[in-house]
Amino acid sequence: MLELMGGLLLGCMVSGVIPVVNAELMVVGVAATMPVIGVPLIAVVSATGQMISKTALFAIARWAPERLPVKARGALGRATGALEERQGALWSLVFTSAATGLPPFYGTSLASGAVGMRLSPFVAAGGLGRFVRFGALAWAGAALGA
Numbered sequence: 217m218l219e220l221m222g223g224l225l226l227g228c229m230v231s232g233v234i235p236v237v238n239a240e241l242m243v244v245g246v247a248a249t250m251p252v253i254g255v256p257l258i259a260v261v262s263a264t265g266q267m268i269s270k271t272a273l274f275a276i277a278r279w280a281p282e283r284l285p286v287k288a289r290g291a292l293g294r295a296t297g298a299l300e301e302r303q304g305a306l307w308s309l310v311f312t313s314a315a316t317g318l319p320p321f322y323g324t325s326l327a328s329g330a331v332g333m334r335l336s337p338f339v340a341a342g343g344l345g346r347f348v349r350f351g352a353l354a355w356a357g358a359a360l361g362a
Contacts, residue, residue, distance in 0.1 A: 217253060220246060224258070225265040232269025235322055239266060243350050247357030255358055259351035266350075267343045270314075270325040274338055277329030296331045306333055307341045314345025321345075 231239035243262045313324040
């Protein structure tokens with residue numbers, strides 16, 4: 217079981233950076249083949265793997281704006297100013313993106329870092345959204361395997 221959870225963690229980490237690697241299929245497959253592991257554990261492990269990768273993308277995007285051309289930095293500064301007034305809306309966007317995949321969480325992670333969202337709300341909203349998403353998928357996979 218430990219090997220399977222380690223593989224799921226690594227697979228979800230890779231999926232967070234390389235979108236063609238499908239974390240959702242891994243979650244359903246693990247839950248269908250080993251329903252005794254339990255939906256909550258599968259959801260936590262897969263959400264953790266994804267959030268490690270998404271936090272790395274967030275950090276890269278946070279670092280990158282200083283290296284942008286002046287004109288692009290100006291546009292990013294205006295967007296950041298508009299979003300500073302709406303931190304709650306940004307939190308809900310990150311949660312919705314992580315839970316549903318719309319807009320894609322890859323892009324949302326990059327945009328959140330670029331506009332200067334604080335790390336702790338990003339990790340909390342994204343982690344909760346990914347837990348909900350992967351929990352539902354693990355539940356469906358466990359139902360298939362039963």
